[in-house]
Amino acid sequence: VSSVTIVDVAQRVGVSVATISRYLSGLTVRQEEDIRVAIADLKYRPSVTARNLKSGRTGTIAVIVPDISNPFFSAIVQGAESAAGDEYMVLLVNTADSNDREERALGKVFGRVDGVILAPNNEMTKSPNFFSNFGLPIVFVDRLTENSENFDSVLVDNVRGAELATRHLIELGHFKIAIISGPMETTPGKLRVEGYRNALKKAKLRAQPEYFQESDFSQSGGYQAMKALLNLAERPTAVFTANNLMTIGALEAIRESGISIPDDISLIGFDDLDFAHIIEPPLTVISRDVRLQGAKAMEMLLDRLRGNVSFPPQHQMVEVQMIERGSCAAPSFGNSHGLGISSSLKNSNPRSNN
Amino acid sequence: VSSVTIVDVAQRVGVSVATISRYLSGLTVRQEEDIRVAIADLKYRPSVTARNLKSGRTGTIAVIVPDISNPFFSAIVQGAESAAGDEYMVLLVNTADSNDREERALGKVFGRVDGVILAPNNEMTKSPNFFSNFGLPIVFVDRLTENSENFDSVLVDNVRGAELATRHLIELGHFKIAIISGPMETTPGKLRVEGYRNALKKAKLRAQPEYFQESDFSQSGGYQAMKALLNLAERPTAVFTANNLMTIGALEAIRESGISIPDDISLIGFDDLDFAHIIEPPLTVISRDVRLQGAKAMEMLLDRLRGNVSFPPQHQMVEVQMIERGSCAAPSFGNSHGLGISSSLKNSNPRSNN
DNA sequence: TTGTACGCGTTATCAT
DNA sequence: ATGATAACGCGTACAA
Numbered sequence: 001v002s003s004v005t006i007v008d009v010a011q012r013v014g015v016s017v018a019t020i021s022r023y024l025s026g027l028t029v030r031q032e033e034d035i036r037v038a039i040a041d042l043k044y045r046p047s048v049t050a051r052n053l054k055s056g057r058t059g060t061i062a063v064i065v066p067d068i069s070n071p072f073f074s075a076i077v078q079g080a081e082s083a084a085g086d087e088y089m090v091l092l093v094n095t096a097d098s099n100d101r102e103e104r105a106l107g108k109v110f111g112r113v114d115g116v117i118l119a120p121n122n123e124m125t126k127s128p129n130f131f132s133n134f135g136l137p138i139v140f141v142d143r144l145t146e147n148s149e150n151f152d153s154v155l156v157d158n159v160r161g162a163e164l165a166t167r168h169l170i171e172l173g174h175f176k177i178a179i180i181s182g183p184m185e186t187t188p189g190k191l192r193v194e195g196y197r198n199a200l201k202k203a204k205l206r207a208q209p210e211y212f213q214e215s216d217f218s219q220s221g222g223y224q225a226m227k228a229l230l231n232l233a234e235r236p237t238a239v240f241t242a243n244n245l246m247t248i249g250a251l252e253a254i255r256e257s258g259i260s261i262p263d264d265i266s267l268i269g270f271d272d273l274d275f276a277h278i279i280e281p282p283l284t285v286i287s288r289d290v291r292l293q294g295a296k297a298m299e300m301l302l303d304r305l306r307g308n309v310s311f312p313p314q315h316q317m318v319e320v321q322m323i324e325r326g327s328c329a330a331p332s333f334g335n336s337h338g339l340g341i342s343s344s345l346k347n348s349n350p351r352s353n354n
Numbered sequence: 355v356s357s358v359t360i361v362d363v364a365q366r367v368g369v370s371v372a373t374i375s376r377y378l379s380g381l382t383v384r385q386e387e388d389i390r391v392a393i394a395d396l397k398y399r400p401s402v403t404a405r406n407l408k409s410g411r412t413g414t415i416a417v418i419v420p421d422i423s424n425p426f427f428s429a430i431v432q433g434a435e436s437a438a439g440d441e442y443m444v445l446l447v448n449t450a451d452s453n454d455r456e457e458r459a460l461g462k463v464f465g466r467v468d469g470v471i472l473a474p475n476n477e478m479t480k481s482p483n484f485f486s487n488f489g490l491p492i493v494f495v496d497r498l499t500e501n502s503e504n505f506d507s508v509l510v511d512n513v514r515g516a517e518l519a520t521r522h523l524i525e526l527g528h529f530k531i532a533i534i535s536g537p538m539e540t541t542p543g544k545l546r547v548e549g550y551r552n553a554l555k556k557a558k559l560r561a562q563p564e565y566f567q568e569s570d571f572s573q574s575g576g577y578q579a580m581k582a583l584l585n586l587a588e589r590p591t592a593v594f595t596a597n598n599l600m601t602i603g604a605l606e607a608i609r610e611s612g613i614s615i616p617d618d619i620s621l622i623g624f625d626d627l628d629f630a631h632i633i634e635p636p637l638t639v640i641s642r643d644v645r646l647q648g649a650k651a652m653e654m655l656l657d658r659l660r661g662n663v664s665f666p667p668q669h670q671m672v673e674v675q676m677i678e679r680g681s682c683a684a685p686s687f688g689n690s691h692g693l694g695i696s697s698s699l700k701n702s703n704p705r706s707n708n
Numbered sequence: 709t710t711g712t713a714c715g716c717g718t719t720a721t722c723a724t
Numbered sequence: 725a726t727g728a729t730a731a732c733g734c735g736t737a738c739a740a
Binding site: 709711712713714715716717718719720721722723724 | 725726727728729730731732733734735736737738739740
Binding site: 015017018022052053 | 709710711712715716717718
């Protein structure tokens with residue numbers, strides 16, 4: 001676009017292009033001052049593209065996520081961007097939860113970037129193979145794929161987080177504990193169910209199939225799953241929602257049904273919501289530092305890029321913590337199970353609007 | 355990275371590089387089949403960088419926003435990304451509300467992108483000059499700068515939105531109406547105040563200085579501003595918060611103070627929140643299609659890029675609409691001040707819900 | 709310190 | 725339809 005090249009500057013000053021190039025690289029040259037003014041005068045800007053071609057590097061890193069509209073992935077992107085520093089910029093791609101789009105995205109970024117931070121749609125994608133072919137550095141964030149153990153990754157402690165949540169409910173006295181889970185073919189989907197089941201097992205509680213709702217990590221999915229749970233003859237007294245969006249959906253369904261948190265049902269979600277402390281009751285959640293997770297992914301990638309390509313794949317984990325607020329309480333046994341009638345009193349409250 | 359180039363393929367097949375290049379461009383060549391297998395065999399991938407150098411185009415568009423963690427800007431980015439199509443990818447930059455970083459960002463993206471979508475930090479930045487120097491297509495989104503009328507832009511109808519909100523409060527019977535405004539040096543900050551004042555003027559209401567709180571579009575800013583309003587001797591009966599984040603902050607402050615919405619105070623915000631309908635009471639807001647706005651910006655840019663560089667600067671506007679939910683009601687005069695009885699007849703209608 | 713000249717991987721022009 | 729070759733803009737080894 002700029003059309004004024006290094007030769008224009010050279011001619012203007014009356015030196016060779018090499019001299020200009022050296023000046024640009026910070027080397028000491030004779031006519032520094034003349035060159036400076038010539039550059040300013042001509043409004044010369046070095047061509048990034050030409051430099052890329054020479055150097056073989058692009059100064060760009062791709063961040064590929066399934067759903068930017070999910071605040072979780074926004075935060076990942078934000079963390080990665082902030083950690084990129086002055087040296088690298090981030091190329092953002094949304095795969096819209098489609099494996100097809102994900103693979104095309106990988107094809108599209110190839111050659112434009114020096115590395116990739118990928119949150120794959122699910123574990124079935126063949127992304128790793130793609131990259132092992134070409135030797136592009138890649139780090140997986142939040143989610144893995146088959147064979148991805150050969151690559152760097154930054155996960156969260158999914159199992160522990162889910163166990164923490166479930167145990168909390170158990171300790172409050174619940175035993176009819178449901179889970180609204182993400183897709184079992186995703187890493188967090190699978191592992192959070194594992195944590196849930198671990199906790200039940202340790203408490204010698206049986207994992208009842210009707211309390212397991214596999215959903216899709218979306219708000220509407222969470223809504224429908226919660227609806228289903230509420231329609232059960234013997235509905236759970238507590239539920240663990242496996243991600244932020246589904247927690248919102250579940251909340252919606254609960255609000256709509258007119259039952260109250262935590263009196264009628266306890267709710268705990270994986271990942272905090274920025275309004276969790278504002279609503280009534282404030283939501284108890286399993287939380288983690290998402291931006292940090294994104295930043296760590298970027299840092300691992302930068303390490304690779306800085307030549308330390310040798311060391312074996314690193315697998316980092318971000319800690320979780322439970323933030324107790326007001327959405328979990330001991331179960332009330334007044335109305336509960338026993339004999340099918342349980343839910344008859346539910347429709348006693350005539351809130352129809354909204 | 356791939357190190358296998360077009361000449362490798364050419365040698366393998368036994369033709370010249372020109373032939374391979376032609377095959378790649380879709381022209382008909384003799385040994386199509388041989389070439390195909392050679393490419394697959396060698397795992398050859400054309401160098402994007404080399405192509406960029408030749409063509410002078412990068413296939414990339416920069417999207418520069420002040421704060422990706424703000425869901426509003428996330429949605430802008432998302433809209434832009436989705437509208438980019440197969441031809442372009444988006445390079446994301448966060449300026450973290452710093453003019454310095456914004457200008458450095460412009461410098462960094464220069465040469466790497468074919469165009470820019472910019473939401474400037476404020477109207478004081480000299481970004482437009484920067485671009486007019488180099489002739490890089492740019493479209494402003496959501497915010498303008500001085501002299502930016504010479505460039506494409508996609509705004510929202512700020513004045514109308516603010517007027518709508520304020521008028522709604524007036525019609526409910528409020529006359530002690532406060533605004534928590536964004537920075538006056540930003541476009542939405544300035545124009546939403548204008549709309550607020552317009553509405554007051556049309557109703558022959560005086561804009562009282564103590565009811566004007568200039569804040570910074572952040573959650574904590576909204577929180578503090580609302581705190582200040584609540585501490586007033588004669589506190590407002592209604593407040594209009596000029597963006598999403600400040601609405602959240604205001605909500606926090608109100609919750610904390612123990613007064614109730616809408617009985618003690620009415621609240622209406624500019625821009626919807628994804629949990630606005632979940633909380634109690636659900637929030638009345640001025641809403642717009644943010645993703646559409648981002649998508650429009652991208653489309654305008656693509657139009658320019660497709661050669662229609664000639665037509666004069668376009669200034670599009672996205673429509674707003676009010677979504678009435680439950681956070682605004684007629685003022686209750688039980689506890690309040692002296693004798694502004696004027697609007698007493700309005701609270702005869704007990705519309706509280708939805 | 710400076711200049712010359714080649715190469716980075718492609719595409720496009722010009723002959724053939 | 726194909727081949728040779730000159731650009732694209734820059735960095736750098738080499739020689740001076």
